[in-house]
Amino acid sequence: MVTTVAFAAVYMLLWVRARADRQRLVVDPALGWSLAYVGALVGLAALTVWCVGEPGLACAVYVSVACVMVFPLRVSAPIAVGLVLGAIALSAVEGWGSQVGTAFAIMAASVAVFGLRAVMTRNIDLVNAQIENARLAVDNERTRFARDLHDILGHSLTVITVKAELAQKLLDVDVERARAEIADLERLSRDALADVRRAVEGYRDISLPGELVRARVALRAAEISAEIPNSTDEVPSELRELFAWTVREGVTNVIRHSRATHCEVRLAPDRAEVVDDGTAIPSPDGHGSGLAGLRERAADVGATVVTRQLEPGFSLSVVRR
Known part of the structure; x- marks a missing residue:
């Protein structure tokens, strides 16, 4: 027993x-x-x-x-x-x-x-x-947030830096214009803060018309002549956000790296392109955290990022075939 x-x-x-x-x-x-x-x-x-x-x-x-x-x-x-x-x-x-x-x-x-x-x-x-799957979802969200934060702050801080340098130069030359540039600095800082808040909240609702306006202001502040379309009517709705990111990334790179005197933004129903006449040579493989994020967004809608070295200048385009 x-x-x-x-x-x-x-x-x-x-x-x-x-x-x-x-x-x-x-x-x-x-x-x-x-x-x-x-x-x-x-x-x-x-x-x-x-x-x-x-x-x-x-x-x-x-x-x-x-x-x-x-x-x-x-x-x-x-x-x-x-x-x-x-x-x-x-x-x-x-x-x-x-x-x-x-x-x-x-x-x-x-x-x-x-x-x-x-x-x-x-x-x-x-x-x-x-x-x-839960871990991967968290990793993907972290990657998305890091990508958006880079794109948002990279562009905004570049413009703020350029305007701050311009205001510094104008203080002894044109005080009224320097004040205007400083006022723009305050507005841009508030916009950047709002963009960061939207990114933290999980939103990525930038608009193509808004990016065209920002591009025009940023290029003028950098003393780069700009040729930017006034209408976005021909761009399909499903590509507007992607093309907005393309304009933001392209114009930011022109201001930061190109040493260009002229920049043109071209829009078509199936493509968005940013072209400059700069003399700086970008990285040969066209890689960077900004471009990597743009490639991910393009892949989501079946589009491709294309970079080309011109004589002179550089072209960044996103094309959906």
């Missing part, structure tokens, strides 16, 4: 451990624990058979179940088959009846518990997949 109770208590540890492993999303228990556990269970089963005789063979069913739960199929399957054959062989023991029923119980219980473990494993895999 004592050995039977001890065997039952040790056997129940299996399900306590299985529940804990499931909560920790552990598929396979540690090998050391599994070997020690099955060893203890086999020892108690043998002791039970020695104490009570033939009825103790029922322990073989639980030993098989335990092996299926803690070992991989390639290990547990041979053990279950061995227990089935062993039970049949014990039918020859004098005074013991046929053990076919015990063999069938071992086989049926092993198959059933294998199915149960498969379901538990799939559930754990599903939970892990959901966790990974």
Whole structure:
């Protein structure tokens, strides 16, 4: 009686451990624990058979179940088959009846518990997949936010810097114009703050007409002549946001890097292009965090970013074919 109770208590540890492993999303228990556990269970089963005789063979069913739960199929399957054959062989023991029923119980219980473990494993895999998807969603949102923040602040701070330099030069030459530039600095700073707030709130609602106006103001402040369309009517609605980002990125790069004297923005139903006559040579592969963000946005609507070195100048365009 004592050995039977001890065997039952040790056997129940299996399900306590299985529940804990499931909560920790552990598929396979540690090998050391599994070997020690099955060893203890086999020892108690043998002791039970020695104490009570033939009825103790029922322990073989639980030993098989335990092996299926803690070992991989390639290990547990041979053990279950061995227990089935062993039970049949014990039918020859004098005074013991046929053990076919015990063999069938071992086989049926092993198959059933294998199915149960498969379901538990799939559930754990599903939970892990959901966790990974959530992590990727957070990473994607961080990437989006970093990209938007770069695009927004990169453009705004570039214009603010240019206007601050111009105001500094005008202080001793044209005080009234210097005051106007300083007033523009305040307005641009407020606009940048509003853009950052929109980015933090998850919005990216820039407008193409607004970017054309900003481009004209920024290029004039940088003393670069501008040729910018007054109408955006021919641009499809689904491309307006992308083309707005194209104008922002292109004009920002012209002001920052090109040393240009003239810049032209061209709009068409299927493309937006920013062309300058600068002498600065951009990076040969056209890479940068701003361009990388523009490429991601273009890919979302089936468009392509194209950069070309001109003689002289540089062209940045986004084209949907």
